[in-house]
Amino acid sequence: MPRFTEVLTVAAVVTGLGVYLISRSAAKDSFSSILHTDFVPGLIAAGYLFLGGLATGVGYLLHTWVYQTSLSPTNNEIWVGLCIGVIFGFSILFYFDRYEIEAPDDYYQFEKASEGLIEAKEFLEKTELPPIDLTGRYKALENSMQETADVLKKAETRDGSRLAQDVEACLDDLRGRPEPSKHLIAGSSQSPEQQELKDRRQELNSVIKRIKRIANHG
Structure with a gap:
């Protein structure tokens, strides 16, 4: 008909x-x-x-x-x-x-934590304050990295679990450094001269890029 x-x-x-x-x-x-x-x-x-x-x-x-x-x-x-x-x-x-495929509640926690991480990282990249005055800002970055990793640990996908491990690896490395080294890795717009610091900076930037991609932050 x-x-x-x-x-x-x-x-x-x-x-x-x-x-x-x-x-x-x-x-x-x-x-x-x-x-x-x-x-x-x-x-x-x-x-x-x-x-x-x-x-x-x-x-x-x-x-x-x-x-x-x-x-x-x-x-x-x-x-x-x-x-x-x-x-x-x-x-x-x-x-x-x-x-079966409803968005997990943890995803929205992930978006919130990752947003704090990205904002903290961007502030450190743009600020002109000396590293000695940025202790609280580095702490905020580390806390948001830990929150993001904690949510990613609950992910059932291979990508999510691997990213959680990479975030924690960057976090463990960052926590054990003095402010000047943290500034060269996470903050300063200038690339550090030491190769080891360059590698840590590249790893952190790569992790944040992956976080942005799956958190729909760009």
Whole structure:
């Protein structure tokens, strides 16, 4: 029926868009950095739509087998089947998003902790105060690094666990240094002359870059 087909088409378009939006939301709330790339949510959405289409195709084959009907569908039947597949794909994703891939509560704690870390790091990079006057600021940076690492330890993804270890490694190294060395690693805009300090500075910057990527801070 034409009216039924039109309604089904609209429903498929809406639910197809919903599949992408839910996939993107779940990806952004993940501790895996690869899920924060632009193209991965689209791949996830396509995978669920494929599952929906596959399930619909299997259902059609079972129907033809049980009722001994023709295996050659009309163009209209193919279109209706595709629309049903999209809607079914949305149903599958909605179930998993509701019961399996909801954003963990810890993620929002992670965003808060990482925001404090990034703000502390940016202040130290821009300030013109001497290192001796920045003891409290370094302490704030270390505290936010510890909070971020504590949340990441609860991550169930390999990326999250590895990042937690790297944050703690940078934190342990930073805590044992005097303010001038901390300033060269975490604060000063000038690159230190000592290679060992250069390496520690590069490691810390790399860790913060990864944190920004999965915390949606840029």
